[in-house]
Amino acid sequence: MEWETVIGLEIHAQLATRSKIFSGAPTAYGAEPNTQACAVDLGLPGVLPVLNREAVRMAVKFGLAIGAEISPVSVFARKNYFYPDLPKGYQISQYDLPVVARGQLGINVDGKELTIGVTRAHLEEDAGKSLHEDFHGYSGIDLNRAGTPLLEIVSEPDLRSAKEAVAYMKKLHALVRYLEICDGNMQEGSFRCDANVSIRPKGQEKFGTRAEIKNLNSFRFVEKAINYEIERQIEILESGGQVIQETRLYDSVKDETRSMRSKEEANDYRYFPDPDLLPLEISNGFIEEVKATLPELPDAKRDRFKDQYGLSDYDAEVLTATREVADYFESVVKDSGCDPKLCANWVMGELAAALNKAGLEIEQSPVKPDRLAGLILRISDKTISGNTAKPVFASMWESNDDADTIIEKQDLKQITDTGAIEAIIDEIIAANPEQLAQYRSGKDKLFGFFVGQAMKATQGKANPAQLNELLKQKLQ
Amino acid sequence: MHHKTIAELATGLERKEFSSLELTRACLERITRLDTRLNCFVTVTEETALAQAQAADERIARGAASALTGVPIAQKDIFCTKGVRTSCGSRMLDNFISPYDASVVERFNAAGAVMLGKLNMDEFAMGSSNETSFYGPVKNPWNTSTVPGGSSGGSAASIAARLTPGATGTDTGGSIRQPAAFCGITGIKPTYGRVSRWGMIAFASSLDQAGPMARTAEDCAIMLQAMAGFDERDSTCVDRPVPDYRAALGNSLEGLRIGLPTEFFGEGLDPAIASLIQDAVDEYKRLGATVKEISLPNMHLSAPAYYVVAPAECSSNLARFDGVRFGHRCENPADLADLYTRSRGEGFGAEVKRRILIGTYALSAGYYDAYYLKAQKIRRLISEDFRRAFEEVDVIMGPTAPSVAFEFGAKSADPIAMYLSDIYTIAVNLAGLPGMSVPVGFSNGLPVGMQIIGSYFSEDRLLNVAHRYQQATDWHTRAPAGIAD
Numbered sequence A: 001m002e003w004e005t006v007i008g009l010e011i012h013a014q015l016a017t018r019s020k021i022f023s024g025a026p027t028a029y030g031a032e033p034n035t036q037a038c039a040v041d042l043g044l045p046g047v048l049p050v051l052n053r054e055a056v057r058m059a060v061k062f063g064l065a066i067g068a069e070i071s072p073v074s075v076f077a078r079k080n081y082f083y084p085d086l087p088k089g090y091q092i093s094q095y096d097l098p099v100v101a102r103g104q105l106g107i108n109v110d111g112k113e114l115t116i117g118v119t120r121a122h123l124e125e126d127a128g129k130s131l132h133e134d135f136h137g138y139s140g141i142d143l144n145r146a147g148t149p150l151l152e153i154v155s156e157p158d159l160r161s162a163k164e165a166v167a168y169m170k171k172l173h174a175l176v177r178y179l180e181i182c183d184g185n186m187q188e189g190s191f192r193c194d195a196n197v198s199i200r201p202k203g204q205e206k207f208g209t210r211a212e213i214k215n216l217n218s219f220r221f222v223e224k225a226i227n228y229e230i231e232r233q234i235e236i237l238e239s240g241g242q243v244i245q246e247t248r249l250y251d252s253v254k255d256e257t258r259s260m261r262s263k264e265e266a267n268d269y270r271y272f273p274d275p276d277l278l279p280l281e282i283s284n285g286f287i288e289e290v291k292a293t294l295p296e297l298p299d300a301k302r303d304r305f306k307d308q309y310g311l312s313d314y315d316a317e318v319l320t321a322t323r324e325v326a327d328y329f330e331s332v333v334k335d336s337g338c339d340p341k342l343c344a345n346w347v348m349g350e351l352a353a354a355l356n357k358a359g360l361e362i363e364q365s366p367v368k369p370d371r372l373a374g375l376i377l378r379i380s381d382k383t384i385s386g387n388t389a390k391p392v393f394a395s396m397w398e399s400n401d402d403a404d405t406i407i408e409k410q411d412l413k414q415i416t417d418t419g420a421i422e423a424i425i426d427e428i429i430a431a432n433p434e435q436l437a438q439y440r441s442g443k444d445k446l447f448g449f450f451v452g453q454a455m456k457a458t459q460g461k462a463n464p465a466q467l468n469e470l471l472k473q474k475l476q
Numbered sequence B: 001m002h003h004k005t006i007a008e009l010a011t012g013l014e015r016k017e018f019s020s021l022e023l024t025r026a027c028l029e030r031i032t033r034l035d036t037r038l039n040c041f042v043t044v045t046e047e048t049a050l051a052q053a054q055a056a057d058e059r060i061a062r063g064a065a066s067a068l069t070g071v072p073i074a075q076k077d078i079f080c081t082k083g084v085r086t087s088c089g090s091r092m093l094d095n096f097i098s099p100y101d102a103s104v105v106e107r108f109n110a111a112g113a114v115m116l117g118k119l120n121m122d123e124f125a126m127g128s129s130n131e132t133s134f135y136g137p138v139k140n141p142w143n144t145s146t147v148p149g150g151s152s153g154g155s156a157a158s159i160a161a162r163l164t165p166g167a168t169g170t171d172t173g174g175s176i177r178q179p180a181a182f183c184g185i186t187g188i189k190p191t192y193g194r195v196s197r198w199g200m201i202a203f204a205s206s207l208d209q210a211g212p213m214a215r216t217a218e219d220c221a222i223m224l225q226a227m228a229g230f231d232e233r234d235s236t237c238v239d240r241p242v243p244d245y246r247a248a249l250g251n252s253l254e255g256l257r258i259g260l261p262t263e264f265f266g267e268g269l270d271p272a273i274a275s276l277i278q279d280a281v282d283e284y285k286r287l288g289a290t291v292k293e294i295s296l297p298n299m300h301l302s303a304p305a306y307y308v309v310a311p312a313e314c315s316s317n318l319a320r321f322d323g324v325r326f327g328h329r330c331e332n333p334a335d336l337a338d339l340y341t342r343s344r345g346e347g348f349g350a351e352v353k354r355r356i357l358i359g360t361y362a363l364s365a366g367y368y369d370a371y372y373l374k375a376q377k378i379r380r381l382i383s384e385d386f387r388r389a390f391e392e393v394d395v396i397m398g399p400t401a402p403s404v405a406f407e408f409g410a411k412s413a414d415p416i417a418m419y420l421s422d423i424y425t426i427a428v429n430l431a432g433l434p435g436m437s438v439p440v441g442f443s444n445g446l447p448v449g450m451q452i453i454g455s456y457f458s459e460d461r462l463l464n465v466a467h468r469y470q471q472a473t474d475w476h477t478r479a480p481a482g483i484a485d
Helices: A055-063 A162-180 A221-237 A284-291 A298-309 A314-319 A323-336 A340-358 A369-381 A386-398 A403-409 A419-432 A433-440 A445-457 A466-476 B006-014 B020-038 B046-062 B103-111 B155-159 B175-182 B215-229 B273-284 B299-320 B335-345 B348-361 B369-392 B417-420 B425-431 B457-473
Strands: A002-013 A074-082 A090-093 A101-108 A112-125 A127-133 A140-142 A149-155 A191-201 A209-215 A245-253 A256-262 B043-044 B072-076 B114-119 B166-171 B186-189 B209-214 B257-261 B291-293 B395-399 B435-443 B447-455
Touching: A002 A221, A002 B114, A002 B369, A055 A101, A055 A112, A055 A149, A055 A162, A055 A284, A055 B103, A074 B299, A074 B457, A090 A112, A101 A162, A101 A445, A112 A162, A112 B072, A140 B273, A149 A162, A149 A340, A162 A191, A162 A221, A162 A298, A162 B457, A191 A221, A209 A221, A221 A245, A221 A256, A284 B395, A298 A314, A298 A340, A298 A433, A314 A340, A314 B425, A323 A340, A323 A369, A340 A369, A340 A386, A369 A386, A369 A403, A369 B043, A386 A403, A419 A433, A419 A445, A433 A445, A445 A466, A445 B103, B006 B046, B006 B215, B006 B447, B020 B043, B020 B046, B020 B072, B020 B155, B020 B257, B043 B155, B046 B114, B072 B103, B072 B155, B103 B215, B114 B155, B155 B166, B155 B209, B155 B369, B166 B175, B166 B215, B175 B186, B175 B435, B175 B447, B186 B425, B186 B457, B209 B215, B215 B435, B215 B457, B257 B273, B257 B369, B273 B435, B273 B447, B291 B369, B299 B348, B299 B417, B299 B425, B348 B369, B348 B425, B369 B395, B369 B425, B395 B457
Parallel strands: A209 A245, B072 B114, B072 B166, B257 B291, B257 B395
Antiparallel strands: A002 A149, A002 A191, A074 A090, A101 A112, A112 A149, A127 A140, A191 A209, A245 A256, B043 B114, B166 B209, B186 B209, B186 B435, B395 B447, B435 B447
């Protein structure tokens, strides 16, 4: 039987506010345990939550960016369950009235444009962390993270493969960073994902029974976990079994999903409106105010890159994948004044390879846009050839020198003086009479031999176009 | 000195007839001597009280005194007090020293009031007789074999016994008004949102409201002046100017329209109480008021709605008491489930457990619509009843409680009977309105209270109405013999 996969993602994006969603404690990551938790975060008797306006602004910003409805009235609800890192015994979240509803996100998979529905996005507080090591049989609780604002973004079950799921997640990841509402740091848990996965016979309308996979904190794990889960479900159904509705945990070490709890064991969260918080009312004025702060969004930027710089779909897509890459590229074009395609090739080629090798993000690159622009300018004005530029770039990576200094120091300036190149060619022809004879008798391949000899003699500095031209003349 | 009201004490302090230190020492002496019989105080903060009194005397000498500077008061043990045990009447918090002050406590401190200590109460404010306190029941100074009412029983009894001239209370379903009635004192539950709930340990967040308790309406006005006002730490606190309550006290009652709801005078009301309320209403007629019978048709739904909403919120509010971060933790927990079940099992008393169970049930999947949602709809109906009534009348009057103070144990085995002692007060909380109780006489030697209910933010009117009555009568000046002579 042919199976169709149905996937919906719930993504938790940690909002980049300075203070927590319901208290004034700071949200910075990595502090000593329990040093960034105030009385409210600790859930002390008598404390009360006060909503962080900035978190609302960010949620609205996100809603506007995905063309969603911003609810004029939304409600905070309590999700009740006991866990040691949940200080109040309930999480303040939004339930039946979320702040953002019915948006959509376009993705491109294998050249196909797909529109993925976003059911809702709601504000909630994060829990703390349980630490199970070094406590002599006890568990430690760190409440620094408790109360950190999260935007939970829930997709429609519109995704049909792990590949689509990853594309959607990447798109969302880029978007929240474009909007500067989330730092997107997946290692630190700022952007994490749960996946609802089910399969059904192709053509069937009714959804199959789904499993929810938790703990997916990288794009790679999302892909692997979903693919594992699809295989598992197919195996069950094809051997006559039934998939049970449950929560499963992805184990990245063993590359498998394991049952965490079944539907029967699931908590009854006893949601009810939080009486400590009034309904959240968002005025049109506030929405307009936020709208005015929206940056150019990834899709618009991609289209502009194609128009303005004459880039291909692929190049425009890659260069707008993150705001940082796009900004870097545009700086290089502006600073060098050179052909955008040449700039694009360098940003996507040499620079991307070097960053990848060093494990750096583009904003951490030791070669800043102005220095790369300086190099590209020298390629463009033929001071050096593209091949020579590669070692120059390598030297720039290792030092703080600009391209001109390196070209000067290493004497890499291209030889463009016709007389000088002719003299070298004459010498080579004179020294290789045998090859000359063979070439003239029709062995065209030997042209490359003469180019190689000439480059060797000039340490690669001869202008390649000129050299080719002059060689052709002389060899006739 | 202990017979003086807050207003009189403030005058005496200002005129230097006595110092705050002398006054505070006198109160502390009475507490030491008499409270072993009454059990009003969970904690007496003698040392800090004397230090505060000293500071108050200096402030008075500087000429920088407010109406409460140097006046001793006591806090219900539901308000967090920095560095002082804040027990909420529960074993769960017997070891809890609060690291911060409640908003109400801050405001009294800023006014220069002296805190004598923390007052006994029903556990987590859940009770109408003070019998659910971990620290044992408070005794009613008028008859120590009867209850003082609850949950602010320690507050009411300590004022009646003249251990303190004023105290704070909280009222979720009648917890200021009912004990005020049982102990023959005056108390006001303000409009929901008038006084900040920051630092007040939550029972049912949408109903809880702090208010003053004292012997007179004038004293309540002085205290409320200090307590009321916006606090950005409480999102449900209303940003609205606070009127000068004392300035309004003397207003004439000529033309005041009083409504008497039929539903408040039906079955279940002690006829002696009904007759005393009628006497008080007659007094108001003499003061120029007109009286009209009105109806609050959904009144009979208030108890069922209240006993869904309040336990539902309590079940969630009390989840934080889990033995993990503060409060009672069981000995040697075997695992997490054991830590939770034993810490909570040992830390909470029977009534608290009952309400957590009721509330958990009411919020459960499949029952939410039938209970919680329906109860919220009833709340709106009840608010609507009051809104209509206040189109016709200025204040509503009726009994505060259906009976006078009852004997210890009389209702503790029957939760429903106990719940019905709040039958006249809970609708006011469901609607979020202000309500007051003033002493209007005695039945079998025990005080009877009359409830006065007003429209939203009409505390100034209520205090005025109560004050004029107290100018014309002397019920509020009566003191329990043998204890407060």
